[in-house]
Amino acid sequence: MSSTTTAGVSKIANVIVLVEDVDRAIEFYTARLGLEKRSDVPFGGDYRWVEVAPAGADTVIALCPPGPDGQVGGRQTGISLQTDDIDAYHAQLKAGGVDVDAEVSRMGGPVPPLFWLRDPEANTLMVVEVR
Template sequence: MSTGNTTGVSKIAKVIVPVEDVDRAIEFYTDRLGFEKRTDLPIGGNYRWVEVAPAGADTVIAICPPGPDGKVGGKQTGISLQTADIDAYHAQLKASGVDVDAEVSRMGDPVPPLFWLRDPEGNALMVAEVR
């Protein structure tokens, strides 16, 4: 339903994952998941704002220092990644030492085959096969 408001949200620009160790997160997202690093800027003293994303993706994952509560790790990020070949990607990540579910979950239609992975700080992301 359109409200006629032209100042609304036009896209999801970034999702944020606060981390303690930015360099370890960069290595994980780029070397293990195959993302590209798009931004790496110093912010506020010794902190950095880093953005990573799959090649060609519009929405980026910003890996950055924790917010005011100071808590990092062990979060359900709500991030869902997609792949064309879930079994091959699962095997690739598992072989490279990524913390992935033991098996691909197959619940049947309309839910696509999927599995969960965790970054080095225990933040969970879901991977689903595109249909």
């Protein structure tokens, strides 16, 4: 009798945000958004592999140099960050000079309160409140 192993995805390892200025991105994602830097390792000559994440989170955001097309910035990342108090976090980011929507959006129904923010390279992330 032979044993069969099924391979598959076990978790989302990371999501990637392409950035030109890694140091500026690290400062923004850690000092402004409050994420922690998990790794900062040189690779491939002049590149660095940098990961940031909320404390205790499994999935990290990798801040990476541009790929073969060389395009960075101005991208919709598809990343949604979660907070327990969206109004306080929105006010904190706004006071800290982060490019956030003017107001928290409240659509009602199953859509949680949310707002969008842009990093220094105009990559867009969403923040939602989940209680």
